[in-house]
Amino acid sequence: MSCIVCEFDSKNGILNTKTPRHSLVSARYKQSFAYFVLRYRLPQNLAEIILNLTENMNALVGQYGEESRSEIAKVVYRVSQLKCRLERNGPFHQFSGAELDKDLWNEFLLNLDEGQSTFFGSCFLYAECYVFRRLVCYLENTETLKTFDYYANKKQKSLIAFLGTIEIILFGIRTVGTSDDVLRFLLRLNLWGNQCDISADTEKYTVKRKGPFEHLRAYEKNIIIDSTSSIINSLKTADHSNPVLVDFICDNSGYELVLDFILAHYLLEAKLADKIRFHLKAIPWFVTDATATDFHWTLQQLRKQNGRCTQEFAKIWLLNLNEGKFEVAEPDYFWTSPYEFYRMRDVRPDLYKKLTEAHMIIIKGDCNYRKLIGDFRWDASESFITCLRGFQPANICSLRIVKTEIICGMSPGKNEDLIKKNNEWMLSGEYGTIQFIENNYCSCSETLRDIMNPN
Numbered sequence: 299m300s301c302i303v304c305e306f307d308s309k310n311g312i313l314n315t316k317t318p319r320h321s322l323v324s325a326r327y328k329q330s331f332a333y334f335v336l337r338y339r340l341p342q343n344l345a346e347i348i349l350n351l352t353e354n355m356n357a358l359v360g361q362y363g364e365e366s367r368s369e370i371a372k373v374v375y376r377v378s379q380l381k382c383r384l385e386r387n388g389p390f391h392q393f394s395g396a397e398l399d400k401d402l403w404n405e406f407l408l409n410l411d412e413g414q415s416t417f418f419g420s421c422f423l424y425a426e427c428y429v430f431r432r433l434v435c436y437l438e439n440t441e442t443l444k445t446f447d448y449y450a451n452k453k454q455k456s457l458i459a460f461l462g463t464i465e466i467i468l469f470g471i472r473t474v475g476t477s478d479d480v481l482r483f484l485l486r487l488n489l490w491g492n493q494c495d496i497s498a499d500t501e502k503y504t505v506k507r508k509g510p511f512e513h514l515r516a517y518e519k520n521i522i523i524d525s526t527s528s529i530i531n532s533l534k535t536a537d538h539s540n541p542v543l544v545d546f547i548c549d550n551s552g553y554e555l556v557l558d559f560i561l562a563h564y565l566l567e568a569k570l571a572d573k574i575r576f577h578l579k580a581i582p583w584f585v586t587d588a589t590a591t592d593f594h595w596t597l598q599q600l601r602k603q604n605g606r607c608t609q610e611f612a613k614i615w616l617l618n619l620n621e622g623k624f625e626v627a628e629p630d631y632f633w634t635s636p637y638e639f640y641r642m643r644d645v646r647p648d649l650y651k652k653l654t655e656a657h658m659i660i661i662k663g664d665c666n667y668r669k670l671i672g673d674f675r676w677d678a679s680e681s682f683i684t685c686l687r688g689f690q691p692a693n694i695c696s697l698r699i700v701k702t703e704i705i706c707g708m709s710p711g712k713n714e715d716l717i718k719k720n721n722e723w724m725l726s727g728e729y730g731t732i733q734f735i736e737n738n739y740c741s742c743s744e745t746l747r748d749i750m751n752p753n
């Protein structure tokens with residue numbers, strides 16, 4: 299076994315080091331999370347898809363019609379091929395079917411530097427996005443399975459598993475009114491909701507074991523960057539001469555999405571915002587990310603629940619949607635592209651312009667964070683503004699549980715302290731960051747130039 303591993307590593311130029319400072323995060327560095335994910339976790343995810351499709355073939359045929367049988371078999375074959383290419387570090391391929399975003403992707407792939415066009419040679423973010431994009435393209439290019447989502451069941455189960463917790467939260471907040479303390483609390487609640495994708499199934503998860511409020515208390519010390527006060531201040535001083543819009547760049551479906559509804563509800567109730575716009579994924583993404591289908595499904599499910607508060611709040615949210623106070627943004631393939639946010643202005647200028655309409659953009663979760671500052675090994679204490687590389691369409695708020703080895707904006711020495719406690723703290727899912735940058739905050743372009751072009 300160890301020989302096969304060595305052979306793979308030497309054949310593919312894998313370096314037995316950590317990711318060097320100020321370089322793109324990549325599976326070419328063996329002592330990185332990226333290597334672990336591409337070498338073991340993603341192949342396992344693909345194997346699970348193959349198994350699920352095979353085991354549930356008859357049920358799927360029941361749902362999608364007899365003609366889907368041969369198409370399911372084809373999808374299984376293509377996912378197996380993808381798994382093989384990943385395991386052999388094969389090259390990325392151009393997209394050539396019915397994918398609406400194929401030009402966006404193909405141009406990106408064509409412009410990759412020499413040696414960057416393979417799973418282990420490429421930046422981690424690009425390789426992971428490529429796998430998830432490929433997976434969907436197999437469905438898009440069928441006649442019968444275009445609307446199938448490999449992970450719909452998982453997402454739906456995640457909501458069901460948290461219905462009790464959701465009712466407890468809604469019961470608890472129904473009469474609290476509006477104040478800075480309530481907003482502070484809801485921002486924290488929302489932050490820790492981003493923990494649920496990796497913990498949802500474990501009864502160990504403190505949200506379920508101890509309840510959501512105790513969970514917040516227990517984890518308070520694990521918020522390692524906390525710009526809550528600036529966020530509250532920015533919301534309270536918004537210019538109301540025009541309707542105030544807050545954009546949510548959503549992450550996971552299920553519990554986390556409901557916490558997005560709750561925060562959005564509060565912003566409207568407190569008159570801190572007049573409208574909330576939700577940006578969802580145009581295609582199923584990174585397993586549990588929310589699509590528009592998940593969004594609507596979730597609201598309908600909540601409305602049907604026995605829990606009185608859940609039902610009541612869901613009715614209000616559906617009304618908000620009817621009245622345009624909640625809006626589902628036009629699906630945009632930028633969110634499921636490998637491009638970092640700092641490239642949005644060039645690649646998707648319309649989307650960038652649209653975001654400038656917002657007073658604040660709330661960017662949720664780990665994967666969006668990776669796109670926000672890039673899969674780049676910044677120093678942990680590098681300033682947030684430097685790492686945004688000019689991406690500043692509006693005030694930016696990021697709520698993220700740290701799940702990968704990428705971070706910035708920590709106070710000096712903090713990272714070193716955490717490493718002493720747990721060398722792999724960034725992978726533990728136990729720490730959260732609440733980051734904020736005011737629009738038009740002067741960017742340190744010289745520092746940035748030094749970092750990007752050290753010579």
Ligand SMILES: O=P(O)(O)OC[C@H]1O[C@](O)(CO)[C@@H](O)[C@@H]1O
Nearest residue numbers: 495549550663664665666701702
């Ligand atoms: O749902 P989130 O917070 O975006 O987390 C997804 C993250 O999880 C990972 O799969 C790591 O566990 C990353 O690849 C990805 O960034």
